[in-house]
Amino acid sequence: MPSVLLSLVTWNSADSVEACLRSALAQTYTDFELWVVDNASRDDTCARVEALAATDARLRLHRLAENTGFCGGHNYSLDRTRSDYVLLVNPDVEMQPDYLANAVAAMQRDEQIGTVCGLLVQSQEADPYIDSAGMNALPDGRFGLRLHRQRLSQAAPEPGYVDGADGALPLFRRRFIDDLRVEGHFFDPRFFAHKEDWDVAWRGRLYGWRTWFEPSCRALHPRQFLPANLRLRNHLASAIKTDAVKNQWLLLIKNTTVAQAPRLLLRAIPRQLAILCYSLLFERSSLPAYRYVWQNWQQVRASRQLIQARARRGWQPAGSAPTSPAPAPTTPHYATLVPH
Template sequence: MKKVTIQIVTYNSEKDIIKCINSINQQTYRNIEVIVIDNNSTDKTVELLLNKYSNITLIINNKNLGFCKGHNIGFREGKGDYVIILNPDVILDKHFVEQVVKAMEGNPDVGLISGKILRMEQNLITTNIIDSTGIVMARNRRAYDRGQGEEDKGQYDEKNIIFGVCGAAAVYRRKMLEDVKIDNEYFDENFFAYKEDVDLSWRAKLFGWKCLYVPSAVAYHKRGWKESSRKEIPLFLRIHSIKNRYLTIVKNDNIISYLKDLPFILAFDIGIFVYCLFKEPKTLKYILCTIKLLPDTIKKREQIKIKTKRLKKFKNF
């Protein structure tokens, strides 16, 4: 039986973390190790974990390293053949791990899996409203969660290949993670948080890995804020979200494809700029942040190109 690592990055997650870990402990699949990486929580998250669970590995950071660096620590620590990353506000159906392992075992070219993620209310009441059935990439390079906000009526009940997986509950093959890491980073640590799941999914695709949607693997996500409540998101995270759109494109996009879709991309980017200018002028800092990180991002793009060229030569040998 293959080992599965489930890792969670926490930051002031005392309201959610116990329910999350309890759902892991109730899984029908038994060969699971749990790693929690705490980003210097100031609430009772660490105290609760230390007092309640002896079967987890708890890594305590002395400052908030961000979602990306936190999970990279977990990726290096874990021993599982498959890795599941969870937000602390996610609860798994008891068959989730069993279903994704079965899908991985039957599809060796699949490196990433998304289950059916449904919404959960703040009071932990589960719903049939879809949170994500995988990530879709539009021609304007906007990445979004397929089906988000729709009532689940069985419209996404077929397995199929998708672009990417949502980082709230993502499943990765260890071999894929080792294959696609750049500068010993699985998630790009320049991202800090947001769109790192899009970046990794895109990079995996470039390396020839497939991403599979498995509807029988069900999870429930509380989500810290709603789509209509953008201003509830801290300013620095909104800046990261916009900045990371451009870093993702620079690292992974194909020049020919980009030029072909340029009218759609420009229209969307102009919309972002105008919105920030008039509605959230402080977020215009994303421009400076993006420019500052461009040299390092271009270097990473070159490494991706070199590695994928070698891969193609090997496959054609």
């Protein structure tokens, strides 16, 4: 069994997937297999993947009959493999050839490192803007991209521990994946897409895991989705905006500890009330997010109880406690608000 699984989820990704796959297959660290899980694309994504798969046995295409989102697609891969490490790969990234080798080496620094993230830049120019250098936890229950839109020469990012990893290209330790499972799932399928990396980062911190930022791991990622940008937000599909609202509430309900609650909610609730008012006045298409949280309150509360109980046990070194086993593979079927 290869030591690393590269998991790539596609959905109508024909315009970028070939460049992404070629950069993945060109990695100097070669002990990996690459799974492309396609979420029922309507373009020629699968044809492009199959053409490359015919040239490299490490690449395998898995077609899903419906769109299960970022979360469902990656859960499909995680539930069916047992590699030591998993690198999540967005279809719009292009890795430098030593990205994976440097990430695996960084993971060996400390058994408490569950995630390694690299330096993502927005262009190939000599002094590009940084897309992300990991994430910072904000005091209102959100996460922000570290050094986003700063020039590389000015920021000069150094390796070190950060609060979390952006979901575009993180390397996860398998024991971290299994420890973070809730009701069998690593990614909460209720998120579908967006802010699931915040959820993983928050839960990992609660459990005592750490995230290492390694700038020698470098990749191109011309990010487009930033829901807080109102000018861009007006051009986004309503389902994306609904997920962004819904998922923030899921984050707060599941992950806020009793100790965190007074200070965190004092900052979070005013912002969330402002978002509700904005939705009522200008973005009524996002209102189903609140109905979803209300209708699924009992299930979300049950997830919270499991997360908080695990968090109270703190850091669990290897061999000290069993991790949650992966569920038996099944055909995925995850409910979402509207199809993406």
